Amino acid sequence: MARPTPELRLAASLPTTQTIEHTVSLARRIREMEASPTQAVDAKAKALKAAGEPVIGFGAGEPDFPTPAHIVAAAQRAAELPASHRYTPAPGQPVLREAIAEVTSRTAGRTITAAEVVLANGGKHALYNIFMTLLDEGDEVIVPAPYWVSYPEQIKLAGGVPVVVPTTGEAGFQATVDQLEQARTERTKALVFVSPSNPTGAVYPPEVTAEIGNWAAEHGIWVITDEIYDRLVYGDTVFTSLPAVAPDAAPRTIIASGVAKTYAMTGWRVGWAIAPVEVAAGMAKLQSQVTSNVCNVAQAAALEAITGDQGPSEAMRQAFDRRRRVAVDALSAIDGVSVFEPTGAFYVFPSFESYLGREVAGRQIASTLDLAEVLLEEAKVALVPGEAFGAPGYARLSYALSDEDLVEGITRIGALLQG
Ligand SMILES: Cc1ncc(COP(=O)(O)O)c(C=O)c1O
Structure with a gap:
């Protein structure tokens, strides 16, 4: 039971x-x-x-x-084309992977290549692919709370153990390096970092993001950074991509994102993970046996979303x-x-x-x-x-x-x- x-x-x-x-x-x-x-x-x-x-x-x-009309129109055009009625490569359409690499390179502090990008059926599925590809039985993943509901369950599905680090409103819902250090054991494989956060709306400032990234790099811990709300920041707040301010962490950082929130496209189910090529190839292999690829027409819509009018x-x-x-x-x-x-x-x-x-x-x-x-x-x-x-x-x-x-x-x- x-x-x-x-x-x-x-x-x-x-x-x-x-x-x-x-x-x-x-x-x-x-x-x-x-x-x-x-x-x-x-x-x-x-x-x-x-x-x-x-x-x-x-x-x-x-x-x-x-969903903005120009994105819907791009999907309608794609749906008319027989080429869109076919499978795409498991990691996604090359043109879309390139566009995602190009856009993310602007915030991630380094040049990302298309080979690092793997499309998935939403950001949620991208995260699942990440945990499934990275974790072995018993690997611990530090998850600051309040957390997005799917992290612990996906970690457990992949055989991992979520290690929850609580934070409070008084602390700005931000985990400190001291707290993370207390949660670290020899089984710690990864940290989930999400800023802006669901459910709190908290955004880590650049200096704290850098401290956390440097801590992870020092201990060889992977960072899974969920950037699905990267464009949704307000007032003077800036979005900081963790690898941009902690370049030492970049070789072990995986970015998860998608079009759902920024472009009002929750129903289209397009997300992605950006990972070192070996991990990306692992995720593509997993996907080749599980989902084959993301809906071809939805990929065309996502391409228009990220390359078209941002107004x-x-x-x-x-x-x-x-x-x-x-x-x-x-x-x-x-x-x-x-x-x-x-x-x-x-x-x-x-x-x-x-x-x-x-x-x-x-x-x-x-x-x-x-x-x-x-x-x-x-x-x-x-x-x-x-x-x-x-x-x-x-x-x-x-x-x-x-x-x-x-x-x-x-x-x-x-x-x-x-x-
Ligand atoms: C923090 C966070 N990550 C990922 C997702 C996944 O979004 P989607 O699967 O719709 O792309 C969500 C959706 O609620 C979210 O809040």
Whole structure:
């Protein structure tokens, strides 16, 4: 039987499209795996909405905008071409790999070649390819928390052991080298580094990024740096690619990224990993036996996204920035909610700790899991409890939703908590 973790409790309370047949003996790796809690919250919010409930969903990690028209047009053109109806090489179309290498060379502090780039079915799949290619049974991977939900599960699927390093809002949700050093053992193979972060929106400054990269280089630790939100930074904040400020770490750095967030292309499923050629070849080999390649037409769309007009994506970034400020102000105005101001991605990760042990809407709130349940049932607002990210006491709200829903949703949260 699977362990009754908070994530499972969350998933169990949510409708699924399939019923798992308990008489079937599923493989241990699946029995022991947590379903994605963020997808579960999103699915429940969408199902309630479809059933006519006035639910506002803060759960989804995706832009509410359509994919920019020039990208859709490129996909339509590609779909007309018989060449697009065929397989591509396992690591992706050469022209796309070259374009990704060229664009990433601008931030990574060195010239990246197409041979280092392996396309995958989304950034999530790129990360899976990385863990599967790099980890042996028992290899430890340091994962700062709050973490994106898939890292620990993917690490475990690949036979690795996630070693979680907690961080708090007071510490800017940044792990320090001292903390990483305490977590290091002789089995430490890699560190997961994500900046801007999902779920906190925290962005590491260049000097801390450099310190962490230098620490990893000194100990021969691989860095898996998730750069999927690299363009989504706000105000004076700058995105720093770890290998650019810690060149000694570059030979053991793998960059994961994709088009989903920057170009409102979550449904197209195009991501990539950029790794030293030996690792890249390993990932391509894995992919050649598992998925063959990413959808050919989607690759054409991704090519247009990264090489075409960047105006629409910049306009979305500006909208997120505006909503970020609206969300922070509105949440900060609720008694007892403390808000760390995010400077990247499109999430805000407030602390609801002062509500734990209290009653909300006549219900005793012992955890943020309870709070999320009450908010959904009573206020019809879906957010993801911090337990899903290894950070109980907090909750994640995506602000990639319309201005009206944003204000209405946070107003409802405030009314329920203070009422
Ligand atoms: C930190 C982070 N990495 C990777 C991904 C994967 O994105 P996708 O698989 O949609 O490209 C996500 C999506 O939520 C994310 O938040």
